[in-house]
Every structure is written in structure tokens, then in C-alpha cells.
Amino acid sequence: MKGQIYTLFGQKALVKVGDNLIECSLKGSMRKNSVLVGDYVELDEQNRIFKIEKRTSCFSRPSVANVDYVNIVIAPIPKPDFLVVDKMLISIFAGGSKPIICVNKCDIERMEISSRYADVVDKIFYLSSLTGENLSELKEFLKNKTVAFAGQSAVGKTSLINALLGVNHKVGDLSEKIMRGKNTTTYCFVHENDGIKVVDTPGFTALEVNGISAKNLKDYYPEFKDNSCYYSDCVHIAEPYCDVKEKVKNEEINKDRYENYLTIYNELKDKG
Ligand SMILES: Nc1nc2c(ncn2[C@@H]2O[C@H](COP(=O)(O)OP(=O)(O)OP(=O)(O)O)[C@@H](O)[C@H]2O)c(=O)[nH]1
Ligand SMILES: [Zn+2]
Structure with missing residues (x-):
């Protein structure tokens, strides 16, 4: 049987197989740290995980695999810090996932960001979780995908997640029962509704640039690729x-993006 890990606790995992959540253990040969929430796994007859499929994306902080999209939420209020957004984008590309941006609270103001990010992210949605404007487009886009949310406090991540998942986003009695009384400090859970899977983990909200050298930073800027720089290892400085x-x-590449690149490059260089 094949399924996807929705949460991990102790030596056990909840694995979604078809419509069911099954409590599984790890086969003896598998180390505990070898599986992540989001992993696609194979189970033997005793519901033991014995195989992990190759990951399409992988993050270490928080530990989660196979996130198809990371949704960066921004809003006119609180005002976005685009340096933080650019750092999140770097982490998302480094983790092997794909970014989308939701410009929320369009009922207050439609904040135009296309000139900056249209060439960078897979999709930009201008919407309002309050009025529901353009929410159906986001829902359609995320069908059968696993998505995590990032973005600064109060931009409306929770409101958007609730709008996507509706009121029925609890994963069911079994998980409730199993999770009750467990230590949930490293809480990471996949919630599912209408085929949309949302990875619920606080760690994603403030993705930071980790494990990347100044020299390699350029590799995480899609708009810098396909260049005809004289030096093949040009860092464009x-x-x-x-x-x-x-x-x-x-003005073929956004100037503000490039200036933030310089800032982040220098930060990484100072870090050594
Ligand atoms: N006008 C307007 N307000 C919104 C919208 N979406 C969310 N809000 C409000 O913005 C505030 C913050 O929303 P949350 O969903 O809690 O934001 P969050 O990003 O989850 O915040 P943290 O939990 O602190 O990370 C709340 O007062 C919401 O009612 C929107 O589309 N339009
Ligand atoms: Zn160059």
C-alpha cells in the first residue's frame, strides 16, 4: 500500500491511504529521522513503513517533504518587507519547492507587484479572504497540491487557510484521538479539504536563508538564469x-530585486 505521511509522533506516523488515515510504525531497518511529514511511503501488511519515495522538495526547518508550493502571503497592511519576501523565495527555491504569492486584502488596496515578481514566481493571486474575491482561482490552482504558507504576522494567512479548508478541515476522529495528550511542540500536520493539502506548521511563516553561500546565491534567482555573462561563474556584482x-x-530585470540581491549577498559574505 502507498500513502502520504500526514503527521509524525514518537515512533509512529499517520499515513493517508486513499480516504483513510492509518496509524503506522517504522519498519526496524528504517531510522526515525529518515521520514518526514509529506513523504510518500509504502506500507507492508502490518502497516509498517518500509520505503520512502524520492522527494520532490525538502525543507529542514521545519522538517517537511513534497511541498508542491509555498504560498507567500503579503498585504497592503501590514506593509510588506520585500527583503524578507526575497529571502523566503531563496529558501523556497533551495528546498526544491515552487513559490506563489497571494496579495491579500485587495478590498483595502490592490497592491501591484507584477513588475517585481511575475518572472520569479509560478503565479500571483490578487485576492481578499474577507470578501472572497478571486479565492476560487486559488482553490482551483491548488487542487491536488500540497501547499505551505509563509508570510509576516497579520497578513491573513490563517484567514486564507480557513477559507481554503472550510470548517471541515479537522483530519478526523482517529487523528484527534491519537494526537490527544501527545507532545505537539514540533507540531506539523497536513490538513486536507477538497483535494487541497495544507501543511500546518508555524516554522514556515518566517523562512530564513540557511546553508547557502554568497557565491551560490545567484542560483536562486530565476531571472538571472539564461544570461550571457562573460564569466560562467559570474556573481553579477x-x-x-x-x-x-x-x-x-x-529594466529587463527588476532593480529592487537586484538591490536586495546585493544586500543578501553581503550578509552571506559577512557570515562567512
Ligand atoms: N480587510 C481585510 N482584512 C483581512 C483580510 N484577511 C485577513 N484580514 C484581517 O487581518 C487580520 C490578521 O489576519 P490573520 O488571518 O490572523 O493573519 P495571520 O497572517 O494568520 O497572522 P499571524 O497568525 O499573526 O501570523 C485579522 O484581523 C483579519 O480579520 C482581508 O482579505 N481583508
Ligand atoms: Zn553576470
């Missing part, structure tokens, strides 16, 4: 004949 710098000058 001080090198001559740099195509990326040329594109910034010609």
Missing part, C-alpha cells in the same frame, strides 16, 4: 561584461 547588470540597467 563586480565582473566586467555582466549580462545581468546590463539587464538591470535596461
Whole structure:
């Protein structure tokens, strides 16, 4: 049997197989740290996990696998910090996942970000979790996908998640029973409704840049790829004949994105 891990606790996992959540253990040969929430796994007849399928994406903080999209939520209020957004994007690409951006609270103001991010993220949604504007487009897009939410406090992540999952987002009696009384400090759970799977973990809200060197930072900027820089390892800062710098000058690459790149580059360099 095959399924996906919805949560882990102690030596056990809840695995969604078809419509059922099954309590599973790890087969002796598998180390506890080898499985992550989100993993697609195979079970033997005793409901023991004996195989993990190759991950499409993987994050270590929080520990979660196979997140198809990370949804960065921003809003006119509180005002976005685009340096933080750019750092989140780097972490998302580094984890092998794909970013989308939801510009929430469009009932207050429709904050235009396309010139900055249209070439960077898979999709931008302008919506309002309050009025429901464009919510159906987001729902349609996330069908049969696993998504995690990131974004600063009070932008409306919880409101959006509730709107997506509706009132029936509890994963059922079995999980409630099993989770009761467990230590949930490292709480990470997949909630599902209408085929949309939301990874519920507080750790995602403030993704930080980790484990990336200044030299490699450029690899996490999709708009820097396909360049004709003279040096193949050009970091697009001080090198001559740099195509990326040329594109910034010609406004083919967003200048604010490039300036934040320089800031993050210098931060990483100082870190060593
Ligand atoms: N006008 C307007 N207000 C909204 C909208 N979505 C959320 N809010 C309000 O914004 C505030 C914050 O919403 P939350 O959903 O709690 O935000 P959050 O991002 O989950 O916040 P944290 O839990 O602190 O991370 C609440 O007062 C919501 O009612 C929206 O689309 N329009
Ligand atoms: Zn260059």
C-alpha cells in the first residue's frame, strides 16, 4: 500500500491511504529521522513503513517533504518587507519547492507587484479572504497540491487557510484521538479539504536563508538564469561584461530585486 505521511509522533506516523488515515510504525531497518511529514511511503501488511519515495522538495526547518508550493502571503497592511519576501523565495527555491504569492486584502488596496515578481514566481493571486474575491482561482490552482504558507504576522494567512479548508478541515476522529495528550511542540500536520493539502506548521511563516553561500546565491534567482555573462561563474556584482547588470540597467530585470540581491549577498559574505 502507498500513502502520504500526514503527521509524525514518537515512533509512529499517520499515513493517508486513499480516504483513510492509518496509524503506522517504522519498519526496524528504517531510522526515525529518515521520514518526514509529506513523504510518500509504502506500507507492508502490518502497516509498517518500509520505503520512502524520492522527494520532490525538502525543507529542514521545519522538517517537511513534497511541498508542491509555498504560498507567500503579503498585504497592503501590514506593509510588506520585500527583503524578507526575497529571502523566503531563496529558501523556497533551495528546498526544491515552487513559490506563489497571494496579495491579500485587495478590498483595502490592490497592491501591484507584477513588475517585481511575475518572472520569479509560478503565479500571483490578487485576492481578499474577507470578501472572497478571486479565492476560487486559488482553490482551483491548488487542487491536488500540497501547499505551505509563509508570510509576516497579520497578513491573513490563517484567514486564507480557513477559507481554503472550510470548517471541515479537522483530519478526523482517529487523528484527534491519537494526537490527544501527545507532545505537539514540533507540531506539523497536513490538513486536507477538497483535494487541497495544507501543511500546518508555524516554522514556515518566517523562512530564513540557511546553508547557502554568497557565491551560490545567484542560483536562486530565476531571472538571472539564461544570461550571457562573460564569466560562467559570474556573481553579477563586480565582473566586467555582466549580462545581468546590463539587464538591470535596461529594466529587463527588476532593480529592487537586484538591490536586495546585493544586500543578501553581503550578509552571506559577512557570515562567512
Ligand atoms: N480587510 C481585510 N482584512 C483581512 C483580510 N484577511 C485577513 N484580514 C484581517 O487581518 C487580520 C490578521 O489576519 P490573520 O488571518 O490572523 O493573519 P495571520 O497572517 O494568520 O497572522 P499571524 O497568525 O499573526 O501570523 C485579522 O484581523 C483579519 O480579520 C482581508 O482579505 N481583508
Ligand atoms: Zn553576470
